[in-house]
Amino acid sequence: MGIASGAGSGSPLVWAALVLVGALFLVLGAAWLMFRQRRTELDRREELLLAELHRMHGHEDDLAARAVEAERVRGELAELAAERRRTLERAAGLTAEQARAELLREAESEARREAAVAVREIERQAKADGERRAREIIAASIQRLAAEQTAEAVVTGFKLPNEDMKGRIIGREGRNIRAFEAVTGVNLIVDDTPGVVQLSCFDPVRRESARLTLESLVADGRIHPARIEEAHERSRAEVERLCVRAGEDALLAVRIGEMDPELVRTLGTLRYRTSYGQNVLGHLVESAHIAGMMAAELGVDPELVRRAALLHDIGKALSHEVPGGHAAVGAEFARRHGESPEVVHAIEAHHGEVEPRTVEAVLTQAADACSGGRPGARKESVETYVKRLERLEEIAKAHDGVSKVFAMQAGREVRVMVQPELVDDLRARTIAREVARQVREELTYPGQIRITVVRESRATEFAR
Template sequence: MGIAMGAGAVASALVVGLLVLVLVFTWLMARRLQAAQRRATEEAGQAREWAEAQAAGQRAELDRREQRLTEELDRVRARETELAGRAEELDRLRADARELTDRRRRELERAAGLTEGQARAEVVRAAETEARREAAVTVREIERQARDQGEQRAREIIAGAVQRLAAEQTTETVVTTFRLTSDDVKGRIIGREGRNIRAFEAVTGVNLIIDDTPELVQLSCFDPVRREMARLTLEALLADGRIHPARIEELHERSRFDVDQLCVRAGEDAVLAARVGELHPELSRTLGTLRYRTSYGQNVLGHLVESAHLAGMMAAELGVDEMLVRRAALLHDIGKAMTHEVPGSHAAIGAEYARRHGEAAEVVHAIEAHHGEVEPRTVEAVLTQAADACSGGRPGARRESVESYVRRLERLEQIAGAHDGVAKVFAMQAGREVRVMVQPEVVDDLGAQVIAREVARQVAEELTYPGQIRITVVRESRATEFAR
């Protein structure tokens, strides 16, 4: 019984304790809720105050902007009013100017006796005349500048092409020297009572010169083909050892065949050296025959290959078809390979020959126009002419050119050395510059200038030369002492 009452008391105490805890928890939550409400109310008030302050600032800023816009609008309206007044004033001035112009025009018409249309026509004619005069002056100046620039550019292109080409400076001769193994062979070549040498000269058409020069004989003939056949014949005779008239004829026929093969090979080598691509076999063979022909001492085949190189380099500088220009320059003298049985000049013959073998019209025209017999109408023809002139006119290319070149150098030195006070004269840079050394005690600075001017004038009057020649007079004074 007592135990039951103790358990009930404990239960009641527990219930009371739980109720107390619930009440305390409820009171704490209420306090916390009240505190949160107060904080929310305060934050809402602060946010409202901040928003009201922001709105007030924005309203103040908008008021200021509106005031500025109003002031700007007032200024714009005042400016528009001012401009309207000025426009009205400008209209009045224009009206006054038109009235003044009309009055002046009427006065001019009364004074000149011309109507407005007649006066306008007169003014137009005067303007046209002045414009034509100015245009003519401008055109003349442009033509002069174009001519000067064209000449300068042409000189640069030709000079560059010539400088880039390394060609031989020697010329052909009419005598071939043949070296023997011993002087005893000379007697066998002459033969009994000279029959071998007579047969050799009769068969080959070449003079065989045997003199006292040890181990040497000379073959002399103006025809280089015959001279080459004779050389090969003599070489074969000495190698064979049997020298008699019948053997000479036999070996000469074989040499003729060998020369033909050499011509074919020379033509093919020339085509490869000139870099012109494929060429008709007949053209190549005919081209090879020029290996044994000369023009003023210059080998014609070498001249053609040299001209092809020069023309190709000039065409490359100008942006023209290089291959076409090279072909034209290589074939321009092919007519010289024809015999006298073909009538006409070598330019016309070569052009017709190239046309028959399928060469282009530009190449044919360049061949027929390279000596001016036909007016050149294409760039290829002009470049072929220029390359031909450069190859044939360079110092050392032809015998006559060498002689005239040497004479010009000698005359340059003679002209400069004839003046008083000149100590030494040097013709330099292939005759393009003359260096004159004067005696300083005889010629002063002013006298040196006079000598340079007189030498230049005399050279221009007496000599013919390409380009220009620089005359440089050097006057040098030296004072030397020795300290002891």
């Protein structure tokens, strides 16, 4: 009975084991079927790839054959072209390079000759236009802008009667020189230079007041802080009077009537300012005269043009106090003090920062350029001057047929000597124009430079 009971209880385990084994066989069978299907698919793809590879190899062979054929045809064409060129060279008696060079020389020579003839014809027609056309050319051709840059003298030397005066100017523990600098706003430089002290300040009016103050103190001999203040007040009043007088003299010189007193005073302060070594007030008076003469020639109101030219640089008296370029500062200052819109526009447009829209503005711009660019008006460094002269001669010497070159009249004229057997009259004019063009493009210079080409024939014999 116990044995039967044990066999009955073990039967479910046996059956479970059998079920697991069966399930395992089913899973293995399904996996095997999937593996077979995957292997079949991979074999099919491999066959397709092999077929595509064989097809591509066939295309490569075809392309290689075509490339060989193209190279052969290219060689045949090159050989035909070479044969054609040799045939032409035998017929013409020239190589291709020689023929090309000859053709270019002839074309260049013909073009230069035609250009010289055309230029001469244009000049003849321009001269025949008469006085009306000449006035238009003058008004249009002299609009040259000067550079927006100034070279100011910021140091004034003051000669002392004796060397002991330096100690009195400095004072005990330097109190006098400190008081002088505090009152005047000017640096007083006392160095080892015998009998001379220097006043340094960017404001020329303030520097002139300090110079008069020091002159008064040295002449009186009593130098102490209280005397310095008194002498400076008197000097300021004297400089103010001199500025007003200078402004009034400028108005009289250019024949201008009433003007706002503040404008007159500010204009007079420019007598102490320089630009490239040129006195600014003198430049304004000269510009006003030039502008007035051009206005009279063109039939424009001379007084209005002279007024605009006289005030065009007034902003230079204020540019160290107000931010901005002196043209814009001067225009705003003139507008505030009652000047007409025409004058204000001429002031703001004289350096091209604003496009000139009136004939007064154009003439002011031209007069400014003429005054600043005339020979001797402004200074330049010796090094720059020498380099410019050397470059002028180099430009002219670079042309064929030129024998000698001379830079004359401080670089205002270039005299070019050419060989008459190599250069004819038309070529001489062409050389002059080419030199002038290169000078305009490469060099910076005031005014104008005259290019003169001299072609001279000489015959020499000896009587023996």
